[in-house]
Amino acid sequence: MGSLKQMMTGARHWFLSEKGYxxxxxxxxxxxxxxxxxxxxxxxxxxxxxxxxGCVVGAFGGFxxxxxxxxxxxHARLVFIPWLIFLVYFAIIQPHFxxxxxxxxxxxxxxxxxx
Numbered sequence: 001m002g003s004l005k006q007m008m009t010g011a012r013h014w015f016l017s018e019k020g021y022x023x024x025x026x027x028x029x030x031x032x033x034x035x036x037x038x039x040x041x042x043x044x045x046x047x048x049x050x051x052x053x054g055c056v057v058g059a060f061g062g063f064x065x066x067x068x069x070x071x072x073x074x075h076a077r078l079v080f081i082p083w084l085i086f087l088v089y090f091a092i093i094q095p096h097f098x099x100x101x102x103x104x105x106x107x108x109x110x111x112x113x114x115x
Contacts, residue, residue, distance in 0.1 A: 022109060025105055028102075028105065029101075029103075029105035029106045031102070032091045032099070032102030033102035035092045036095040036100075037095070039092075040095045040099075054096035054100075055100050056100070057100065058096040058098070058100020059099075059100035060100070061097060061100060062097065062101035063104045063108070
């Protein structure tokens with residue numbers, strides 16, 4: 001029983017570490033990209049150049065909104081929760097923004113882990 005308790009404590013510490021947070025954000029980014037791709041597949045229109053440009057614009061918008069989300073997390077936690085719910089809802093509804101936000105999240109993680 002003691003070994004199981006030590007293992008659970010170790011797992012909790014790992015999930016609360018920097019690697020655990022990074023894994024959670026990688027999974028969240030994959031969820032955003034998958035939700036956006038699923039919405040593109042469900043649409044009857046053909047995926048074209050304008051949709052690709054929409055994903056690029058969504059990535060730039062995602063960078064800005066992720067910076068705003070980070071600021072809210074550190075300075076206004078009561079506003080952070082509804083903001084995060086709005087952000088996830090908007091990323092699921094709008095396929096361009098969902099793919100862009102997922103790619104922006106992955107890029108920000110990659111640039112932080114590289115340095």
